Amino acid sequence: MSAVILSDVPTSTWTYGCAPTSAGMIFGYYDRNGYPNMYTGPCNGGVAPLTDLGQGNDPSSPIAGSCSIIATQNGFDGRNTFGHVDDYWTGYGNTGPDPWDGNWLEHAWGGCTADYMGSNQWKWDSDGDGTTDCNADGATCFFCYSNGAKLDDYVPPASAGLPQTEGCHGMRLFAESRGYTVLDNYTQNIAPNVPGGFSFSNYKAKINAGKPMLIQLVGHTMVGVGYESSTRTVYVHDTWDNSTHSMTWGGSYDGMSQWGVTVLDLAVPANQVPVVSAGANQTIMLPVNTVALAGTVSDDGLRTGAAVTTTWSCLSGPGSVTFANATSPATTATFSTTGTYVLQLTASDTQLSNYAQVQITVAPPRVNQAPVVNAGANQTIYMPPTTQVNLAGTISDDGLPLGAVMTSTWNIISGPGSVTFGDANAPSTTATFSTLGTYVLQLSASDSALSASAAVQITVAPQPVDQAPVVSAGANQTIMLPVNTVALAGTVSDDGLPIGATVTTTWNCLSGPGSVTFANVSSLSTTATFSTSGTYILQLAASDTALTGTSNMQVTVTPPNQAPVVSAGANQAITLPVNTAPLAGTVSDDGLPIGATVTTTWSYLSGPGSVTFANAAAAATTATFSTSGTYLLRLTASDTALSNYAQCQITVNPAPINQAPTANAGPNVKVMIPNALTLAGSISDDGLPNPPGVCTATWSQVSGPGTVTFANPAAASTTATFSTAGTYVLQLLASDSVLTGTSNVTVTALAPGDFNGDGKVDGVDFLIWQAHYPGNPGIAYQCDQGDANGDGKVDGVDFLIWQANYHG
Numbered sequence: 001m002s003a004v005i006l007s008d009v010p011t012s013t014w015t016y017g018c019a020p021t022s023a024g025m026i027f028g029y030y031d032r033n034g035y036p037n038m039y040t041g042p043c044n045g046g047v048a049p050l051t052d053l054g055q056g057n058d059p060s061s062p063i064a065g066s067c068s069i070i071a072t073q074n075g076f077d078g079r080n081t082f083g084h085v086d087d088y089w090t091g092y093g094n095t096g097p098d099p100w101d102g103n104w105l106e107h108a109w110g111g112c113t114a115d116y117m118g119s120n121q122w123k124w125d126s127d128g129d130g131t132t133d134c135n136a137d138g139a140t141c142f143f144c145y146s147n148g149a150k151l152d153d154y155v156p157p158a159s160a161g162l163p164q165t166e167g168c169h170g171m172r173l174f175a176e177s178r179g180y181t182v183l184d185n186y187t188q189n190i191a192p193n194v195p196g197g198f199s200f201s202n203y204k205a206k207i208n209a210g211k212p213m214l215i216q217l218v219g220h221t222m223v224g225v226g227y228e229s230s231t232r233t234v235y236v237h238d239t240w241d242n243s244t245h246s247m248t249w250g251g252s253y254d255g256m257s258q259w260g261v262t263v264l265d266l267a268v269p270a271n272q273v274p275v276v277s278a279g280a281n282q283t284i285m286l287p288v289n290t291v292a293l294a295g296t297v298s299d300d301g302l303r304t305g306a307a308v309t310t311t312w313s314c315l316s317g318p319g320s321v322t323f324a325n326a327t328s329p330a331t332t333a334t335f336s337t338t339g340t341y342v343l344q345l346t347a348s349d350t351q352l353s354n355y356a357q358v359q360i361t362v363a364p365p366r367v368n369q370a371p372v373v374n375a376g377a378n379q380t381i382y383m384p385p386t387t388q389v390n391l392a393g394t395i396s397d398d399g400l401p402l403g404a405v406m407t408s409t410w411n412i413i414s415g416p417g418s419v420t421f422g423d424a425n426a427p428s429t430t431a432t433f434s435t436l437g438t439y440v441l442q443l444s445a446s447d448s449a450l451s452a453s454a455a456v457q458i459t460v461a462p463q464p465v466d467q468a469p470v471v472s473a474g475a476n477q478t479i480m481l482p483v484n485t486v487a488l489a490g491t492v493s494d495d496g497l498p499i500g501a502t503v504t505t506t507w508n509c510l511s512g513p514g515s516v517t518f519a520n521v522s523s524l525s526t527t528a529t530f531s532t533s534g535t536y537i538l539q540l541a542a543s544d545t546a547l548t549g550t551s552n553m554q555v556t557v558t559p560p561n562q563a564p565v566v567s568a569g570a571n572q573a574i575t576l577p578v579n580t581a582p583l584a585g586t587v588s589d590d591g592l593p594i595g596a597t598v599t600t601t602w603s604y605l606s607g608p609g610s611v612t613f614a615n616a617a618a619a620a621t622t623a624t625f626s627t628s629g630t631y632l633l634r635l636t637a638s639d640t641a642l643s644n645y646a647q648c649q650i651t652v653n654p655a656p657i658n659q660a661p662t663a664n665a666g667p668n669v670k671v672m673i674p675n676a677l678t679l680a681g682s683i684s685d686d687g688l689p690n691p692p693g694v695c696t697a698t699w700s701q702v703s704g705p706g707t708v709t710f711a712n713p714a715a716a717s718t719t720a721t722f723s724t725a726g727t728y729v730l731q732l733l734a735s736d737s738v739l740t741g742t743s744n745v746t747v748t749a750l751a752p753g754d755f756n757g758d759g760k761v762d763g764v765d766f767l768i769w770q771a772h773y774p775g776n777p778g779i780a781y782q783c784d785q786g787d788a789n790g791d792g793k794v795d796g797v798d799f800l801i802w803q804a805n806y807h808g
Contacts (some may be wrong), residue, residue: 005226118165318343704728
């Protein structure tokens with residue numbers, strides 16, 4: 001039987017990792033076979049090339065002009081920013097650190113297969129010490145089931161201490177980033193190496209369906225592109241050259257054994273309509289009757305092999321339209337008469353079509369219009385010192401009649417004296433006046449057929465008397481620390497005298513308790529920063545070189561508001577039948593915010609009964625209690641912005657009546673034999689009767705399968721050891737010589753290594769130990785969490801105890 005080989009799978013030399021190189025070849029194949037835009041770069045016309053998809057196997061001398069499906073790099077394939085190679089690679093076998101680390105911002109992740117598949121140098125924290133471990137070779141990780149089953153789209157959990165970027169899952173992410181749907185992606189051991197694994201028949205079926213796949217070797221990844229049945233030969237691209245090589249299914253390649261495959265199946269993309277633009281609307285004017293049409297058409301390449309056709313047509317208009325090439329998106333259109341035309345560009349991929357329209361307006365020839373003349377703004381000058389002004393006239397025209405020359409002239413319409421123009425035929429010129437008074441000047445323009453004019457008034461006035469600048473420093477302001485800067489918005493107006501003089505402004509501090517720093521002391525709008533709290537007087541001065549005007553403003557810098565200082569008074573104890581206690585609360589405040597009133601409120605936080613305040617809004621008042629017990633009261637004060645509180649405890653003692661002691665044997669616990677269990681019992685008593693006024697404790701065994709030995713049965717806090725595994729009930733008895741109180745605790749004594757208490761020391765217990773290993777000293781681990789010897793650590797000693805008692 002002849003060999004079956006997929007012909008359009010690119011062959012690529014090793015590029016920053018064999019796995020992303022192999023994946024790039026597969027995506028390059030799909031790019032060329034009905035899945036466009038897997039590669040979108042500028043080389044090879046936007047189609048994945050058949051060789052060298054990446055950028056070479058040497059970072060110091062990449063292959064010029066190659067594309068970047070596999071690994072992006074600055075300066076290649078139209079990229080002008082750092083990419084995968086720049087950020088992660090310093091050379092094969094280099095232990096890092098990655099070049100970007102500490103030097104620049106890491107590139108935007110996700111532009112190439114090496115990004116998605118995790119093929120960089122620093123990959124993961126494998127030993128759990130909180131630091132990233134070096135990966136000098138940039139290897140990509142793949143995971144599989146050892147029993148031969150498919151491992152579908154696996155993403156390792158963070159708790160596993162493994163890389164969370166996995167090769168098979170990364171291929172899915174790359175395909176989805178290109179807008180395609182992944183039907184299936186998995187890694188699987190091969191048969192007959194593993195029963196139930198991926199077979200040679202499965203491999204042939206994939207190749208026959210036009211689907212190349214990753215061939216996984218121990219230490220290398222290649223692309224399976226074909227087969228020969230009789231010899232069970234697999235044809236591969238090995239990422240080391242641009243040739244097709246072969247190996248035996250389940251055998252080895254260059255000394256590396258095949259262990260599995262990685263499969264990626266994509267859904268067939270749906271054909272989309274072409275995207276059409278007919279260009280922008282245009283207007284032309286006769287005698288010009290032809291326009292350039294800049295239509296564009298883009299298509300998704302589907303249906304595969306179908307050519308997109310385009311056609312221009314005229315939908316509406318008052319005359320006929322002639323297209324230079326009606327089948328070209330970029331062409332010209334010629335119109336027979338004036339009016340508005342709607343043209344349509346239609347594109348079809350043989351299955352779907354789309355269109356866009358453009359409006360072309362053909363205007364009639366223009367009619368000559370008179371020039372538009374502007375003589376400039378009215379002006380006032382002062383004599384002395386000057387008798388001359390600059391005239392800023394302007395003239396605009398429609399250019400008709402064609403070939404005509406525009407002319408302009410200044411002349412005097414009225415005035416008390418004579419006027420001399422610097423150039424009477426220039427719109428922008430000068431005028432000199434012989435005496436004081438008001439003059440009207442006219443600028444006239446002619447296009448040889450039509451003319452127009454405009455007038456401007458020039459007042460020649462006697463020199464006025466200089467006035468000091470009028471200054472305002474702005475409104476007074478108040479700020480509160482830590483805000484120590486204010487915005488100053490001063491204003492200055494001046495009469496423009498002396499002529500030619502420039503008004504200068506200066507801020508300064510006239511008074512205040514500290515220093516003031518101005519951001520720009522000569523700017524009207526600036527900021528002032530104050531060194532300490534207090535009242536400051538700032539002055540803005542303006543000078544026209546002859547006279548100076550000033551204005552003052554006040555800035556009050558208040559200290560930062562502090563919360564009121566509150567005291568609820570000393571704790572008290574009263575004994576029934578007295579049930580009222582005086583409350584001597586106090587409140588002091590800094591008076592901020594200004595104008596705010598400090599309010600106080602007593603409240604009842606906890607206690608066995610109710611509390612009635614004589615005046616809950618007064619710091620000094622009384623409180624009446626409904627029953628005996630301990631009450632917690634709070635006095636709260638607020639200055640409207642900040643609040644504070646203080647608490648006091650009032651104990652209302654009942655008439656002394658002996659109460660039975662209270663015993664607490666502690667919570668139910670587990671302990672692993674032969675470890676001693678610390679019993680955290682406690683007793684409490686009211687001290688009655690007195691004498692003796694003493695409460696005693698006694699531990700005893702209520703039930704259990706063995707015997708319990710107490711280190712000190714008369715101590716509430718002691719230790720107990722248990723003779724055999726099982727459930728025990730222990731009792732703590734408290735006696736004040738007249739009355740007693742008891743409390744029981746259930747203790748589960750576990751056999752050594754039996755962490756889950758099921759009576760067996762087996763693999764489940766090992767998993768419990770493993771899940772909590774390693775543990776940190778000082779953490780109170782439970783015996784059912786792997787701490788077999790009760791030393792507060794889950795470590796190797798606990799494993800040895802489990803191992804010594806393991807029964808399968």
